[in-house]
Amino acid sequence: MSQSSSLVGRTLTQLRGVYYGWWVVAAVFVTMATTAGIGFYNLSVLLGAFSEERFDVSEVSGATATFFLASGFAGMAVGRLIEIYDARYVVAISGALGALVFAFVGSITEVWQLYFFYALFGVLYAGCALVPATTLVARWFARRRAVALSMASTGLSVGGIVFAPVSAWIIQTQGLEIAGHWLAIMFFVGVVPAALFVMRPSPQSMGLRIDGDPPLADGEQDGPPDGVSMAVAVRSRFFIGVTAAYVFAMMAQVGALSHQFRLVTVREDAALAAIAVSVLAASSIVGRLLGGFALTRLPIRTFTLTFMAMQAVGLTAFAFADGVVALMAASVLFGVTVGNILMLQPLLLGEAFGLRDYGRIFALSQMFGTVGVAAGPALVGVVYDLAGGYSPAYLAVAAASVVALTIFAVSGAVRQPTPQAD
16 A cells, blocks of 8 residues: 555656645545535534434434534644654544444444444544644645645535535435445545545655745755744634634534524525525635635735624624525625635644644644534524524624634734744
8 A cells, every 4th residue: 555655646746847735735625525525514414314213303412512522622632643643644544434433323223322423433533634634734835825725625615515415315315324334435435545645744755845845955954844832832822812713703603504504494495595505605615715815915814804704794694684685695795704714723823833733733722613613503593592583693603703803803913933942
């Protein structure tokens, strides 16, 4: 396997005029599409199937939160592992084990087994999803990091558009047991080959320089990765501010996303709701790609503040949207912010603290962010029940976006990474 992997790597490297980092971006795109489509977006589909076939809704309602919390805590270990070992092996092993776990999803007959499945898959998901993916892109790019990350993370939305509907169709037509086998195969094929044959831990591992810069003159050597240690970073006002802001930003985003289909169904019908979900996903893709290029010209702090404000406006629009035009407009406005808000967190941390301990710094920030991710859907549901409708519920998550904006605004300037002793 290692010889075949090296051969593929050499072949791709020899393609004239193509910096190998773009092949890493392509591999990350594929793995992100697979893990998001079969993992993240598919969780609610699986939960719906379990509630229809085997368990009461009340029994399984906390399973998704279990997945998010498990993946968030596991991300810390993943951040450390990819500093010690070749990241492609961490991704490949996690992908293979994740596929194996999915193969047994049809055998779940007890509630405790369901929660164990969501927790175990959450741990393995962390090993082949955002933390290793964003770390790899950050290692291969500096000046073009925003563009590269926007292209790679577009796989998240593509996965939701492509894999999630296919998964839902297989589950509905074949049942959970057979669907589990197919999903396991899809997960393995979408993660393991891309990791083993294409991903590489850094430009230096292939004798290249970051961004594809020209080789150094004889006798010159690249210094160690720039940036500060994790111990220094986590005590800074900027890290605390970004992390706290993203707890509220992701609470608002995931809470709104999880209820969008039902909101549109309640106000119009299920057919329009399906279109609205697709419009939001498409807007997320377009917005993320445009945002990646815009960040090469705009200050990242200003860009982040703008999109946090836009998220609040988009959620407020959903609160009052009534009718086809208003609901589609709200879907577009909110959708444009979705991809950019998610992409900005690793970019902010990478620019502020550099690559030295980037994987662990991002993993820790993301771990706290999962608290917001897990709480978002529940917040919308609770406010909906107490206040009697989606208008106050979406105003609540719009307020959470304003809180995120306020916290980020007082977190200080985005500092450039500088070497610093522990």
